[in-house]
Amino acid sequence: MGKLDGKVAVITGGTTGLALAGAKRFVDEGAYVFITGRRQDALDEAVKQIGRNVTGVQGDAANLDDLDRLVDTVKREKGSIDVLWASAGGGEPALLGEITEAQFDTWFGLNARGTLFTVQKALPLFNDGGSILMTGSNASLGAFPGWSVYAGSKAVQQAWARVWLNELKDRRIRVNVLTPGQVATPMMEEVMDAEAKAQFESLIPRGQMGRPEEIAVAALFLASDDSSYVNGMELVADGGTTAL
Ligand SMILES: NC(=O)c1ccc[n+]([C@@H]2O[C@H](COP(=O)([O-])OP(=O)(O)OC[C@H]3O[C@@H](n4cnc5c(N)ncnc54)[C@H](OP(=O)(O)O)[C@@H]3O)[C@@H](O)[C@H]2O)c1
Secondary structure: OOOOOOOEEEEEOOOOHHHHHHHHHHHHOOOEEEEEEOOHHHHHHHHHHHOOOEEEEEOOOOOHHHHHHHHHHHHHHOOOEEEEEEOOOOOOOOOOOOOOHHHHHHHHHHHHHHHHHHHHHHHHHEEEEEEEEEEOOHHHOOOOOOOHHHHHHHHHHHHHHHHHHHHOHHHOOEEEEEEEOOEOOHHHHHHOOHHHHHHHHOOOOOOOOEOHHHHHHHHHHHHOHHHOOOOOOEEEEOOOHHHO
């Protein structure tokens, strides 16, 4: 028996990286998943890789019309949601003094504003007893130079999880934050050169970045009833980097 048998899960930003690994794991555990991403070709490839029990919905998680379309599709195809994993996110380095208005608006627009509206728009379809998880970042726990915009745009999630679980307690909907450390995904390839990667790896106790599958299993824990008594918490999966 799977840990998510019969459940419907919506995962934003699920066409590559750690959320794709999570989507595969959720399907292996019996869920039907909806994944999103902006690039149609990457979405098609991800749907092919997952292979069954999956619908790809093209869209930008920072765009409220796209989020409406996502929710409409889920409503039409499945009628309700048990698990929402708001994972679409990203960032780029910029030191204080060099941060542009556009960088602030882009990353707060996706990581903060986009996440809030993803949750809000999905809520009417949520079954009682469901689970909401958001992908944070251990950047918001550390003090990594150049990452203040990213860290700030992810840090809001902790506050939201606490307030929302209180607002949603009558529906027994749990809200948690999944906080990865450095994980070897396409995003990391994009934002880090070899030197930056080596520098980050030197901060990880085991000296090696996480694998997407190591985040997927943490997401499965928060999504499933295994974490039925875990609510409003931040699950940090960073190999101990921010504990040091
Ligand atoms: N990798 C890490 O070390 C790390 C560490 C801490 C936190 N995180 C967080 O984990 C999440 C996933 O990161 P990742 O490393 O797995 O990234 P990734 O490999 O680049 O994957 C990001 C996924 O999200 C999609 N995406 C990006 N922007 C989107 C948008 N505006 N709307 C909808 N989909 C969007 C991408 O597809 P399209 O480009 O086609 O849209 C892709 O499917 C992010 O929230 C990131 O901040 C990552």
